[in-house]
Amino acid sequence: MKIKSVDKASLKMLDKATAENISTAWERLTQQQPQCGFGELGICCRNCNMGPCRIDPFGQEPHEGVCGANADTIVTRNLLRMIAAGAAAHSDHGRDIATTLYEAVQGNAPDYPIKDETKLQTLAQECGIPVEGRSAREIALDLSGLALDEFGSRKGCLQLLERAPQKRKDLWAKLGITPRGIDREVVESMHRTHMGVDTDYVNLTLHGLRTSLSDGWGGSMWATELADVLFGTPQPVKGRCNLGVIKADQVNIILHGHEPTLSDIIVFAARDPELLAQARAAGASGINVCGMCCTGNEILMRHGVPVAGNFLQQELAIITGAVEAMIVDVQCIMPSLPQVASCYHTKIISTSPKAVFPGAEHVPFNEHNAMETAKKIVAMAIDNFPNRKPERVSIPNEEMQYMGGFSTEAIVEALGGSLDPLLEAVKSGAIQGIVGIVGCNNPKLVHDQEHLTLTRELIKNNILVVETGCAAIACAKAGLLLPEAAAEAGEGLGAVCRALGIPPVLHMGSCVDISRILVVASALANALNVDISDLPLAAAAPEWMSEKAVSIGAYAVASGIFTVLGLAPPILGSGNLTALLTAGAQDVVGATFAVETDPQAAAKLIVSHVGQKRRALGL
Amino acid sequence: MKEVLIKPERCVGCKSCELACAVAHSRSRTLAGALTEKPAPRKRIYASQWESRKFPLNCRHCEEPLCVRVCPTGSMSKDRDTGVVSHQTALCLGCGMCELACPFGVIGRQAQGNIIVKCDRCPELEVPACVTACPTRALLFAEAGEILKSKREAVGEQLFAQAGKS
Secondary structure, three states: OOOOEOOHHHHHHHHHHHHOOOOOHHHHHHHOOOOOHHHHHOOEEOOOOOOOEEOOOOOOOOOEOOOOOEHHHHHHHHHHHHHHHHHHHHHHHHHHHHHHHHHHHOOOOOOOOOOOHHHHHHHHHHOOOOOOOOOHHHHHHHHHHHHHHOOOOOOOOOHHHHHOOHHHHHHHHHHOOOOOOHHHHHHHHHHHOOOOOOOOHHHHHHHHHHHHHHHHHHHHHHHHHHHHHHHOOOOOEEEEEOHHHOOOOOEEEEEEOOOHHHHHHHHHHOOOHHHHHHHHHOOOOOEEEEEEHHHHHHHHHHHOOOEEEOHHHHHHHHHOOOOOEEEEOOOOOOOOHHHHHOOOOOEEEEOOOOOOOOOOEEOOOOHHHHHHHHHHHHHHHHHHHHHOOHHHOOOOOOOEEEEEOOOHHHHHHHOOOOOHHHHHHHHHOOOOEEEEEOOOOOOOOOEOHHHHHHHHHHHHOOEEEEEEHHHHHHHHHOOOOOHHHHHHOOHHHHHHHHHHOOOOEEEEEOHHHHHHHHHHHHHHHHHHOOOHHHOOEEEEEOOOOOHHHHHHHHHHHHOOOOEEEOOOOOOOOOHHHHHHHHHHHHHHHOOOEEEOOOHHHHHHHHHHHHHHHHHHHOO | OEEEEEOHHHOOOOOHHHHHHHHHOOOOOOHHHHHOOOOOOOOOOEEEEEOOEEEEEOOOOOOOOHHHHHOOOOOEEEOOOOOOEEEOHHHOOOOOHHHHHOOOOOOEEOOOOOOEEOOOOOOOOOOOHHHHHOOOOOEEEEEHHHHHHHHHHHHHHHHHHHHHHO
């Protein structure tokens, strides 16, 4: 009987769920067993009405679908749609941020002032927008317009791709996979996977890489950069995390989902003196805003807001019985939440027209009257406080401090103004390499265990770990995001961390902020005059579940970074595609995927890979 | 006589057998029709799992059926000619003694009324619905003797075709 989680707070709430007969993702996964092998292998096609078709996994008839597509075609088309869906999620988020800035500077979104004018100017100059003698509004109008233009077909190129090393850009051009437009690549993915279009698995894969690049260097990167302009570029900040941040004596509001255009506003709305007075009148000592998942990471990075947990804890937070409202926008929000909430007084409040959940209360939120709506939502939570049933409340006391806020700018500042000290540490071997550990949770694996095991193994081997998303929250809960965690690191890394007062694991933000990792990788590659694929880097998504993770893995590999996944994607039904992604890609993009479910073995793979890159560089 | 035989290594857990079985025991005998029937039709074969291994399991129509032995009304009975252990709804009390007795756990209940349902080897079909539906040939409808014979032949191939090479 496998344990479900290594996180004590989660285990306590899982026991409470059992006692109260509430089903969670774990129970629903058990109900789903056995899961269909055709789906697992990727050899089920539903793209046209001559189907649905399945390919025999044991080499017998049928070898092809009705149209003649074989396993290679079917599996690769399915993977391409996963990449497209993931890229679409990130890029739509980027579009929303760009649109908010665009609207704000035209006076239509008064609650969104530009908080980082320095970043605005730097970014504008990078994009060839004049800044001398111009107001922030004028510059931002040009910048947000430029960003929005990248979503279509006319511009034909992505500005921020220029940051990549020349060797990498030349390689993409040679392969014909330089992204041309953010929405364009996603649309072409859907076109190519329509019945009777792209059939060749290599051709499909190349476009999949291009689509993922339009996310990593396009949609996601704009989301990061423009959110910094609007809400501030993260600087090192401390906060607390895990379910213990929920407070028995306060109005508890959990912000879940992804876009800071909602969460950032609510953080400030909840500080309104009138609302605080209302809360006190209702019998609470204050209003406790906590984040969850990526939107939690956005407000953690910028404001040190407490984070209640990661993906698999979203139901568990409600099960504490102490949450007045969980406010959600888009992505990674389980449709089960209203069902779980109905067992308590908790309100699930949906806010995006793109994400409506039966059983939730929908309060449309847009950039034009953001603060007004935000205050209304906070008031709804306050009004719900008296409905809390004390006998149903059980808040685990697990709570941990974290240090976050490591944007690229913050890292450079911590290093004294340039990346040179980091480069020196890598050259000397004090830091053997840098690995990004990212991604979700998955109930198929032991919650948080894979993230923690891999992180600990790598830092023991003097590899600096940078993290985002739910992986970062997992490590935050275990205390690895504190300078004191340097004690768990090897000699070399430990010394660097102690000298700089930083943790051996740097929280770089939300999932779109993996674009920050691309920027750091590019900067290092440019400093050494090599390609990203020459650097002692790797990436890992040990507990991934979302299609966004597939897009991220694809753009990491396409950018030259060896990427280890903790679970196989549904591609094993095509031996050819599996071989291409795990071996053949080396000769194409200079990096591959690997699948390794055991985090210790994954660590060995990565340490060996990092060592190999170091030797090749003569380090 | 023919039985439903299982090759567990070929099962991928797609549950096509479950779906086909339920449809074959619906009133309309079509998927679209079966979807809206009340009570909903019930499967009598179970896509099962042990650790990561998947396998289908249905009634083995035992020679010495324990379900027949414990049934108080005689609604469970073994036909010695066809070998089929069949169940008569009219006589069934829904007492569940057969559920307790069956070592394979393949006795189920109606959607309404709790009367027992179990595999009847699809007497109106030439080949049971689950066998026809299985996309990977994990289910076979054959005489046990045939299967045993083909296993012996496979051994022959190993012995002689391989030996011929060395």
